[in-house]
Amino acid sequence: MPPITPAALAGHLAFALGLALLSALVVRLVIALKLMDVPNDRSAHAVPTPRGGGLGVVVATLAGLVVLYLEGRVARIADPYFLAVIAGAAAIASVSLADDALDFPFGWKLAAQVAAAALPIAFGLRLERLFLPFVGPVPLGPLAVPLTLLWIVFVTNAMNFIDGLDGLCAGMAAIASGFLAAIALIEGGAFVYAASLFLCSGCLGFLPFNFPAARIFLGDVGSQFIGYMLAVLAIAAAGFEATQVSFFIVPLLLALPLFDVAFTLVRRAIAGERLTEAHRGHLYQVLDRTGFPRAGVTLLHWGFTAAMGVVAFRFVALSPPRKLALYAVVLAVLVAYAFWVAARARRAGIGAWSRPAAS
Structure with missing residues (x-):
């Protein structure tokens, strides 16, 4: 990707602002439709609230991608992958x-x-190899398709599961995609830069309606779309542009929600619980149930995501051993977070983290 001039960058940001306004307009229209989310035993809200606000994120992001496909000359991947x-x-x-x-x-x-998830894989957009510290590029061979499928479905569900408090999912996505756009811009990943910028714009247009007090919820349409896009962008960054951006940037940016979901799945499996049964056992939900300020839970997650964004800038320039050490430090911090939440849960008398929802 050729260097971007200040004038071109200003144009990109102006287009992103237009997408944010488009997202906000769509959210207002969805509020008027009154597709209500009625509270149940595992809800964090007490009164019926409109949902489906993530449609604004979807419309804005897809509008940006369609314009890029029709008019873009630099920020592209091959047409089959793009489509x-x-x-x-x-x-x-x-x-x-x-x-x-x-x-x-x-x-x-x-x-x-x-x-x-199978759609882009069928057209060849898959994770063909990983660059591992001390090893170098490792071809995935026959594992490429199942691992790519597992990655996309896991991240799609992770962002869906994390969407349980006002501003939580959309805010983390806005921060993560904003940092991903900046890193891709610096590293020369033009398509990932543009697509991440579009996703960030869509999330920012939605957020004022969802935080600090939600007038509308993101809904599955937003949370699953966000997870899907971030998962696919990680794959596109890893090998479908002239300049590669490390696949491991996105897992780093999403470290907290991915860890929360993986930790909760493992804990519930060990406890013999049905993994498909609704519950309130995610770390962020337990932290909320201990009496930690609800907005504080969201801001804590935003802050951690922003910190991971700063770390991701450093990650790009590190040697392989230091990259591995950095991931180990991040994992240690996340494990410490889980122990802290567990300690708060014990003090609050929350004996069972995961309580099945009433039928």
Whole structure:
């Protein structure tokens, strides 16, 4: 990617502002539709609140991608991959919007996620190799397809599961995608830079309606779309542009939500609980239930994501041994966070972290 002039950067930011305003306009229209989220035993809200506000994020991001596909000359990947990203993102958004309205069973949701993830994979957008410290490039061979599929579906669900408090998912996504755009710009990853900027704009247009007090919720249409896009952008960054941006940047930016979901799944599996059963056992939910200020939980997650963004800038320039050491330090911090939440839960008398929702 050729160097971007200040005038060009200003133009990009002006376009991003237009997308944020488009997102906000769509959110206002969705509020008027009054697709209500009625509280249940695992809800963090007490009164019926409109949901589906993530449609603003979807429309803004896809509008940016379509304009980029039609008019972009530099910030592109090969047309089959580009179209597959747009089609897959539109597919996950469509199914999750229907889920917001009809509340599909988990099996149907998972099938839709797998189908949407398979779209870009079918066109060749898959993680073919990983660059590992002390080892170098490791071809994934026959594992490329299943690992890519698992990655996309896991991140899609992780951002969906983390969407349980006002501003939590959309705020982390805005910060993560903003840092990803900046890193890709510096590293020369033009497509990832543009697509991340579009996603960030969509999230920023939605956030004023969702934090500090939600007038509308993101809904599956937003949270699943956000997870899907970030997962796909990690793959695109790793090998589908002239300049590669490390795949491991996105897991670093999303370290807290990915750890929360993985930790909760493992803990519930060890406890013999049904993994598909609704619960309130995620770390952020437990922290909220201990009496920690609700807005404080969100701001804590935003702050950690921003810190990971700063770390990610440093990560790019580190030697392989130091990259590995950095990941070990981040994991240690996350484990310490889990112990801290557990200690608060014990002091608050929360004996069972995960309580099944009433049927």
